[in-house]
Protein backbone atom coordinates (compact mmCIF):
# COMPACT_ATOMS: atom_id res chain seq x y z
CA UNK A 1 0.00 0.00 0.00
CA UNK A 2 2.81 2.45 0.85
CA UNK A 3 4.32 1.96 -2.59
CA UNK A 4 1.02 2.52 -4.43
CA UNK A 5 0.95 5.36 -6.99
CA UNK A 6 -2.08 4.08 -8.95
CA UNK A 7 -3.97 7.39 -8.91
CA UNK A 8 -0.88 9.34 -9.99
CA UNK A 9 -0.48 6.93 -12.90
CA UNK A 10 -4.16 7.55 -13.75
CA UNK A 11 -3.41 11.27 -13.99
CA UNK A 12 -4.71 12.52 -10.63
CA UNK A 13 -2.62 15.22 -8.96
CA UNK A 14 -2.47 13.48 -5.59
CA UNK A 15 0.31 13.68 -3.01
CA UNK A 16 1.54 10.32 -1.74
CA UNK A 17 2.53 8.52 0.40
CA UNK A 18 -0.68 6.87 1.59
CA UNK A 19 -1.55 7.75 5.19
CA UNK A 20 -2.99 5.28 7.70
CA UNK A 21 -2.03 3.99 11.16
CA UNK A 22 -2.57 1.01 13.39
CA UNK A 23 -2.05 -2.72 13.39
CA UNK A 24 -3.99 -5.96 13.01
CA UNK A 25 -6.04 -6.82 16.06
CA UNK A 26 -7.21 -3.26 16.70
CA UNK A 27 -10.77 -3.34 18.01
CA UNK A 28 -11.82 0.00 16.55
CA UNK A 29 -11.30 1.28 13.00
CA UNK A 30 -11.92 4.89 11.98
CA UNK A 31 -12.49 5.46 8.26
CA UNK A 32 -12.28 9.07 7.06
CA UNK A 33 -12.54 10.56 3.56
CA UNK A 34 -8.90 11.16 2.62
CA UNK A 35 -5.87 12.67 4.35
CA UNK A 36 -5.12 16.37 4.15
CA UNK A 37 -1.75 17.93 3.50
CA UNK A 38 -0.87 18.14 7.18
CA UNK A 39 -1.60 14.42 7.56
CA UNK A 40 0.90 13.65 4.77
CA UNK A 41 3.52 15.92 6.36
CA UNK A 42 2.96 14.47 9.84
CA UNK A 43 2.58 10.92 8.51
CA UNK A 44 -0.49 10.23 10.61
CA UNK A 45 -4.26 10.35 9.99
CA UNK A 46 -6.60 12.95 11.51
CA UNK A 47 -3.72 15.19 12.45
CA UNK A 48 -5.08 18.73 12.20
CA UNK A 49 -8.52 20.42 12.28
CA UNK A 50 -10.63 17.36 11.46
CA UNK A 51 -8.64 15.36 14.00
CA UNK A 52 -9.17 17.96 16.72
CA UNK A 53 -12.93 17.69 16.36
CA UNK A 54 -12.84 13.90 16.08
CA UNK A 55 -10.74 13.52 19.21
CA UNK A 56 -13.06 15.86 21.10
CA UNK A 57 -15.91 13.47 20.23
CA UNK A 58 -13.82 10.43 21.15
CA UNK A 59 -12.78 12.06 24.44
CA UNK A 60 -16.48 12.52 25.26
CA UNK A 61 -16.84 8.75 24.72
CA UNK A 62 -13.89 8.05 27.05
CA UNK A 63 -11.06 7.60 24.53
CA UNK A 64 -7.93 9.69 25.07
CA UNK A 65 -6.12 10.63 21.82
CA UNK A 66 -2.65 9.12 22.39
CA UNK A 67 -4.11 5.91 23.76
CA UNK A 68 -6.59 5.69 20.91
CA UNK A 69 -3.87 6.21 18.29
CA UNK A 70 -1.72 3.52 19.95
CA UNK A 71 -4.44 0.91 20.17
CA UNK A 72 -6.75 1.42 17.24
CA UNK A 73 -6.68 1.66 13.44
CA UNK A 74 -7.20 4.80 11.35
CA UNK A 75 -7.57 4.86 7.59
CA UNK A 76 -9.68 6.47 4.89
CA UNK A 77 -11.64 5.85 1.69
CA UNK A 78 -8.58 7.02 -0.28
CA UNK A 79 -5.16 7.24 1.34
CA UNK A 80 -3.22 9.92 -0.54
CA UNK A 81 -3.79 13.68 -0.27
CA UNK A 82 -6.12 14.63 -3.15
CA UNK A 83 -5.12 18.34 -3.20
CA UNK A 84 -7.30 21.45 -2.99
CA UNK A 85 -10.60 21.61 -4.81
CA UNK A 86 -10.93 23.88 -7.83
CA UNK A 87 -12.56 26.68 -5.80
CA UNK A 88 -9.52 26.72 -3.51
CA UNK A 89 -11.76 26.26 -0.47
CA UNK A 90 -11.11 22.93 1.17
CA UNK A 91 -9.70 19.71 -0.21
CA UNK A 92 -10.89 17.96 -3.35
CA UNK A 93 -13.29 15.04 -2.87
CA UNK A 94 -11.64 11.95 -4.40
CA UNK A 95 -13.30 10.85 -7.65
CA UNK A 96 -15.07 7.53 -8.11
CA UNK A 97 -12.00 6.26 -9.97
CA UNK A 98 -9.71 7.09 -7.04
CA UNK A 99 -12.17 5.54 -4.60
CA UNK A 100 -12.29 2.40 -6.72
CA UNK A 101 -8.48 2.34 -6.98
CA UNK A 102 -8.17 2.40 -3.19
CA UNK A 103 -11.08 0.08 -2.44
CA UNK A 104 -9.06 -3.14 -2.48
CA UNK A 105 -6.78 -1.72 0.24
CA UNK A 106 -9.76 -0.88 2.44
CA UNK A 107 -11.24 -4.34 1.99
CA UNK A 108 -7.91 -5.95 2.90
CA UNK A 109 -7.49 -3.66 5.92
CA UNK A 110 -10.95 -4.55 7.24
CA UNK A 111 -10.27 -8.27 6.67
CA UNK A 112 -6.82 -8.16 8.33
CA UNK A 113 -7.68 -5.91 11.26
CA UNK A 114 -11.13 -7.46 11.72
CA UNK A 115 -12.31 -4.66 14.05
CA UNK A 116 -15.30 -5.02 16.33
CA UNK A 117 -16.34 -1.43 15.65
CA UNK A 118 -15.96 0.67 12.50
CA UNK A 119 -16.64 4.40 12.79
CA UNK A 120 -17.09 6.00 9.35
CA UNK A 121 -16.38 9.74 9.50
CA UNK A 122 -17.80 12.00 6.76
CA UNK A 123 -20.19 11.41 3.91
CA UNK A 124 -17.89 9.40 1.66
CA UNK A 125 -17.06 6.87 4.38
CA UNK A 126 -20.65 6.71 5.63
CA UNK A 127 -21.86 5.83 2.11
CA UNK A 128 -19.69 2.71 2.22
CA UNK A 129 -22.04 1.24 4.82
CA UNK A 130 -25.41 2.96 4.42
CA UNK A 131 -27.77 3.49 1.48
CA UNK A 132 -26.99 6.77 -0.27
CA UNK A 133 -30.72 7.59 -0.23
CA UNK A 134 -30.61 8.02 3.56
CA UNK A 135 -30.18 11.50 5.02
CA UNK A 136 -27.46 12.12 7.59
CA UNK A 137 -30.07 12.62 10.35
CA UNK A 138 -31.38 9.13 9.60
CA UNK A 139 -27.91 7.59 9.94
CA UNK A 140 -26.24 9.32 12.89
CA UNK A 141 -26.69 7.19 15.98
CA UNK A 142 -27.75 4.13 13.96
CA UNK A 143 -25.52 1.05 13.98
CA UNK A 144 -25.14 -1.45 11.14
CA UNK A 145 -24.08 -5.00 11.93
CA UNK A 146 -21.84 -7.23 9.85
CA UNK A 147 -20.67 -10.81 10.18
CA UNK A 148 -16.93 -11.36 9.79
CA UNK A 149 -17.36 -12.23 6.11
CA UNK A 150 -20.23 -10.09 4.80
CA UNK A 151 -22.98 -7.64 5.79
CA UNK A 152 -25.90 -9.31 7.60
Ligand code: SF4
Pocket residue numbers: 001004005006007008014016018078079080098101102
Ligand atom coordinates in the same frame (compact mmCIF):
# COMPACT_ATOMS: atom_id res chain seq x y z
S1 SF4 B 1 -5.14 6.99 -3.08
FE1 SF4 B 1 -5.00 4.77 -2.74
S2 SF4 B 1 -5.09 3.81 -4.79
FE2 SF4 B 1 -4.64 6.03 -5.06
S3 SF4 B 1 -2.39 6.12 -5.19
FE3 SF4 B 1 -2.95 6.46 -3.02
S4 SF4 B 1 -2.90 4.43 -2.05
FE4 SF4 B 1 -2.92 4.13 -4.29
